[in-house]
Amino acid sequence: GESVGLHLPTLSVQEGDNSIINCAYSNSASDYFIWYKQESGKGPQFIIDIRSNMDKRQGQRVTVLLNKTVKHLSLQIAATQPGDSAVYFCAEKYSSASKIIFGSGTRLSIRP
């Protein structure tokens, strides 16, 4: 069944601060994880991914951390900007499978 969940449904952050969005997954067989950003009225936009043989991966202003021991995934956004306002989904996949399993999402809002 669906196994990816998020700790917090909403997150409010001061503009310029760092944002941390957390995610728990329950299937230890998953070996590929993705973070998507979804703005209102649009489809999910790929942000960053990480494979299970890594514990950290950095992109532009974003970092994903993977802790396989506790089955935890996090997305860190540095210097949060108004344009970062969106719903963020973590997702998992088995590399041999076709489907992505999405979590229920965290809504990130930015305070000016």
Add this chain to the structure above:
Amino acid sequence: NAGVMQNPRHLVRRRGQEARLRCSPMKGHSHVYWYRQLPEEGLKFMVYLQKENIIDESGMPKERFSAEFPKEGPSILRIQQVVRGDSAAYFCASSPEEGTGVMPQHFGDGTRLSIL
């Protein structure tokens, strides 16, 4: 999201009618996936297709729903005899040939289906 094209963006149908949703994958992508999203929820996998083949339809209801990805033209998700519970946003994603690795799926902006 501009690479994966879905149309129409909005579709209104009355109960009992048919809905046809179209998806053109990104250039060079031969794998297409359909997902459904209810308000305030994550996306749920429905079906995975390659050209002329359905690879995994484990998430698609057994009745009234069908999908195809012909040799020429877009992928089509077809819902027959629609009911109110079919109201949702339907997203298409595509990826290139996966080979032995994993590739992120890139999504279109969806079709919002409303059933009156």
